[in-house]
Amino acid sequence: MPLLEVKNLRVQFPTRRGVLTAVDDVSFTIDEGEVLGVVGESGAGKSITGAAIIRLIEPPGRISGGEVILGGRRIDDLPAEEMRHVRGKQIGAIFQDPLTTLNPLYSIGRQLAETMQTHLGLSDRDARARAIRWLEDVGIPGAAQRIDAYPHQFSGGMRQRVVIALALCAEPRLVIADEPTTALDVSIQAQVIALLKRLCREHGTAVMLVTHDMGVIAETADRVAVMYAGRIAEIGPVRDVVKNARHPYTEGLMGSIPSLTHRVERLRQIDGSMPRLTDIPRGCAFNPRCSRAFDRCRAERPELMPTGGASRAACWLYAERGEARDAA
Amino acid sequence: MAGEARGTEAAAAQPAPPMPRPMGPVARFLDSDLWYSFSHSPLTIVSAVVALTLIGGALFAPVLAPHNPFDLATLNLMDAFNPPAWLEGGERQFLLGTDDQGRDLLSTIMYGARISLFVGFCSVIFAMTLGVTIGLVAGFVGGTTDAVLMRIADIKLTFPAILVALLVDGLVRAALPRELHDRIALWVVIFAIGISNWVQYARTVRGSTLVEKNKEYVMAARVIGLSSSRIMTSHVLPNVMGPVLVIATLNLGFAILAEATLSFLGVGVPPTQPSLGTLIRIGNDFLFSGEWWITVFPGITLALMVLSVNLLGDWLRDALNPKLR
């Protein structure tokens, strides 16, 4: 049984211009200890999917359909107080900007101890000792002295390590990491990602890694889901999706990444841009930009279907027997 | 927007969606977020109506007022101390009662509101002009000028506005001979209130100017050779006016209150041009003998005026605040 099952999730925002659907009928699973990358352009709905899983959508947005099942138990309809127990203890979260994520007026030791005491019921002394060990684990030098320091006294990379410690200290089974390295220097990014990967492997924690950086995904994830306009375009093992993209959008994405190893004449570019949530085209959301679109693409929205390889794609090209079809 | 697929088969097969027709300015306004938030907030609509009524009544007092309280010929001491029309002893022609000299209260209130609003608006305009100029210069010129101006602002800020207004008023009063002072007292009050309140404008404009100063259009203007003052007024100024207007609206309520306070204390507008504050002060003397209406009705008018202006200012600030959208 998978650790996390998301079934037909729909998240909507009522605005005065109508109802915006930010996440439209999204389904995927994450197994124990697995790293699922969720990749896509800004506005594709990846962060909101993560927020929906832990039910931290800002009103007036709301989950308007679908189910979220953690360890066999539905969590999307839990009463607020029970959901609070799930957050932190079962599912941890890491956000993008470590400077604003940490409360500037509390020492990091206090923030760590507080989290652990809430979920693990430790005494003050034990919590503090564990906090020091966590800081050492995430690679903060001189942890025992730094434990009473404040967030502004750390560099960006160190802060994000603290955030990782905070997310993992209650021993959750799943961590949702939303753009964990985007706000960091490039030289630090690799370190932080490696740290995250190692810790999650050690503690057996599954990860939903949301990012727009394909490089990070290629290095860290086991499987990857490509999102577009609030839907999943393609999902499958990382190697397959990267090397053998099936969905035309994923193809375009992969082709637009520069490579250090082969010579490429021109970086491919996908014409146009992702539609605004108010103007999602009928049928397949990608059809106006797709060079292989045909009538069915414009009329009916495709579901994820087998493509003959290890991944599944939401594309009518694979409608018959899972083999690629030529465009009509 | 969606649908811009160039050079693909899809484009040939699917016609481009029709371009939206450009809207005229009225239509644009009605479609804007501003109008939306206004028309959907009953409170704001009500306060706008109240404010307009009061302002209208004040502006057109000479035309609308049932009596002329300054025309001594029409006053009759026999009419003095009439209670409001709906109480025993009241008369229809004096709807809100009369004061100690037989003047109709409704009329004096309308004329009084006129003075209050006049002083309020003028002092806001004065404060805005002064503050915006100082802010523009400080932000644009920078360096020592900036440091000095901001230090002055800081010193000014250590003192509450009402104190500054009182002080300035007192100084001018002490400096000028009595008749001269009485003649220009109205302007002295405007000056005093205006000068007590310019710092907010200056700070905001300075901040925006500092941001705009580094933008390319300013550098371009300099390259063409426009003078600094020209750049400041025609280019930077329009871009920083938005928040300024919000401050001005919020300050209007304060300015009206400040004038009322000064007049109530006896150091505001001259007795020949009584504002609502003056009326309240006069009426205060009769509170204990039971003629409460002489002070209460001007008070209610003042409160309604400031309340509606404050509500409108609140709405404007929330509607224009990008963070709340």
Next chain:
Amino acid sequence: MFAFIVSRLLQALPVMLTVSLISFAMFAYVGDPVAIMLGQDYTEAQRQALIRDLGLDQPFIVQFWEFLKNAVQGNFGLSYRLARPVSDLILERMPATLELSFTAAFLALAIGVPMGVYTGLYRNSLLSRFFLTISLIGVSLPTFLIGILLILVFAVDLGVLPSFGRGDTVMVGGWWATGFLTVSGLKALILPSITLGLFQMTLIMRLVRSEMLEVLRTDYIKFARARGLSNRAIHFGHALKNTLVPVITITGLQLGAIIAFAIVTETVFQWPGMGLLFIQAVANADIPIMAAYLMMIALLFVLINLVVDLLYYLVDPRLRGSLAGSAR
């Protein structure tokens, strides 16, 4: 920290100097003290004698220096109108104003802060809307009107509270006449302090509320929620602490405003304090009192600002950190 205090005091110096200059200029250029003191008939010889006596024939700098020396010792000469030493008058009236101001400030804080927190946390409850309406009225009514209305209701109609004066006072320490120790003194304090404090109370309430709302929208609160911390820990731990920091500054400044607005309240209630003295001085062009009041207020505000800065320094670790040097 010592350096901090010293630097703040040095910054206060230009303020005090400027204010002294203005005060002195009032003496030197506004009105004619000789004419006022000599009355209607005087000879030129008497005038010259008085000018020499008062030192008015000395150069500006010398006069200013004399003024400063006297001011530091609390000597501001005689009141033009009352012919008594200004310092005596002020000292006589100071306890009345201070007691009134502090009571009003205490009321404003004790009611304003909790109300602000409540309306920030429970935005849409009926009670919140009620409080907000009251606050709007409080901000729109001028102080004197509130005083008049209170007098109308409680003194005229109901006759339970006095409408003027301080009641009976008790001499404490040989100099301070306090109204706290008598029943009539306390009764006399009620209406004026409510009048004075109402405006500030609503201001504080609105400020605390808007700060609270801002804080509740921050990333660190979101992260705290994502860690599953209890509502209590989030609201009264994280959010409250961060809200109160900027509130401290404003409150300090408000104390200054209260002392200024005491002028109005004292006029309405004929409260024998410094404010009433000042307004009478303004109406009578009594320069010595105006000058002395101005200097005193400036000193008071400077002290208040200093205390506020100190408090800020104690509460916000970011300020301390910047002085101690941040660790990397």
